Amino acid sequence: MSEKRDNSSGKVEQRKVREEKMKKLAQAGVELFPNKIEVTHSIHEVVSKYRDYGAEDLEKEKQRIKAAGRITSIRKMGRAVFFHIKDSQEKLQGYIRRDRVGEEKFELFSLLDIGDVIAVEGVIFKTRTNELTVFLDSFDFLAKCLYPLPEKWHGLRDIELRYRKRYLDLIVNPEVAEIFRLRSRMIALIRDFFNKKGYVEVETPMMHPIPGGALAKPFKTFHNALGVELYLRIAPELYLKRLVVGGMEKVYEINRNFRNEGISSEHNPEFTMLEFYEAFCDYNDMMNITEDLISQLSLDLTGKEEVTYGEHKISFKRPWKRMRFMDSLSRYSGLAPSRFDDKEGIIKFASELSGEETLRSYGKALDVIFDKYVKPNLIQPTFVINPPKEISPLAKASRDNPDEAERFELIIAGMEIANAFSELTDPREQKKRFLQQAEERKKGDEESHVVDHDYVSALEYGLPPTGGEGIGIDRLVMIFTNRNSIREVILFPLLRPKGKGDKPDSSGQNRLKGEEK
Secondary structure, rough: OOOHOOOHHHHHHHHHHHHHHHHHHHHOOOOOOOOOOOOOOOOOHHHHHHHHOOHHHHHHHOOOOEEEEEEEEEEOOOOOOEEEOOHHHHHHHEEHHHHHHHHHHHHHHHOOOOOOEEEHHHEEEEOOOOOEEEEEEEEEEOOOOOOOOOOOOOOOOOOOHHHHHHHHHHOHHHHHHHHHHHHHHHHHHHHHHHHHOEEEOOOOEEEEOOOOOOOOOOOEEOOOOEEEEEOOOOHHHHHHHHHHHOOOOOEEEEEEEEOOOOOOOOOEEEEEEEEEEEEEEHHHHHHHHHHHHHHHHHHHHOOOOOEEEOOOEOOOOOEEEEEEEEEEEEEHOOOOOHHOOOOOHHHHHHHHOOOOOOOOOHHHHHHHHHHHHHHHHHHOOOEOOOOOOOOOOOOOOOOOOOOOEEEEEEOOOOOEEEEEEEEOHHHHHHHHHHHHHHHHHHHHOOOOOOHHHHHHHOOOOOOOEEEEEEHHHHHHHHHHOOOOOHHOOOOOOOOOOOOOOOOOOOOOOOOOOOOOO
8 A cells, every 4th residue: 555545535434434333323322432351362373273174073062252353344244244354374154144143233234444443253164165253142342444455466565565554464464473573483493402512591772882792883872960971782792702701601692783874685784693602612513513403403393404585495404515715716706816816906807896996905805705706606605704803803813824813704695694703712802903993993994993992992801712602583584484584583673763754775775875785
């Protein structure tokens, strides 16, 4: 439904008609806003239990139920009415007859509309067409829907409207609720996976005095009582590693991160991240855990180790491919390996590629080339290992090459799903890298780290060898639900406030300033 249609005079008239019906219900003594209703079954339970019963079996059993739901269709047949009600999972047909419920109750039913919420009570049977149906003895009015529901295929196709009015999206498009049901189950399975491995789930601060834990621009806020500027967290990493210093050798957290960046099909400023850390491990152990976790999720959620994503079949069977960062650039960028020896040339090439002002470092230039040319080509799960140490300020240097980091990014379907390190444990080296990042920040790089002296102090008490990883929950849900936009898997994604004079793009989504395409 377009916004124009949403505000049409016809809809206003229909609201008036429905308000008039509500007045008549009140005049008849119907409680318009009841506090509670007792039911014996959900609609889902009724359908699940009796769907496979034969008509004769139901006739013998004469099972009485009371269930509640929203009316989705009404078909009047003189002295009888067939209708459907639904909950979040199933729909059930209802059948009401004047001679069964009485004249007064039947007339009250005529004041109901599609979208109203009611409770029905009666006996379950099957019609001649074998449809499970409740033969009403009575019904209770629970809520009036004052606007007509949009038609599924004609009224709620505008993508932005679906996100702004997610409640309508869930009513009209039941498959949308399944996305979030799967999301909920996935998070429960992740918790179960780590709990069984002896990890402790923890909660760390959402407001930080110093932004850190990832290279990203933070959101700022202000604490009035303390009179200090705070930052919504970019990542919980530095706090979780403090816990490992304190002797909590296996910890994980599932919570929100905030990054003041553009919006795209893969990015939302507020997103859900799983982060976990284990002492006495390195990034190789993190790769093994990641394979175990996601392969098990696939089995538990789909019954197999393969999912369909767009036009691709993605296999989670182990082992997954592992590719060195520089090898991936040579393979997919079209640049000869010798070109990467020309650091100034690479910086110039990547700056033109990004469309931004001149990039400040060779490492960031390589990262731009990686994002542009490598990621889109990595469809099957691939660990890209050992990127430049320069863009990995919290990771240990590689044992094989001191200019590289013991770090990986997991790419699936062209998206970064996970990022992990052999964590840097040397407080002197960590302070040195923070200072280097601080210099970059002074030059205008808002994504660079500042010096977190308290974290360095924590390292001075001794962080054992540790592997750590972050996995983007939203993107993982995208893959398991075959959705190509992160907004499809976040119930209330961030949108530009209405009335700012911006026209939607061709997909119906307003792009924010700086939004990636």
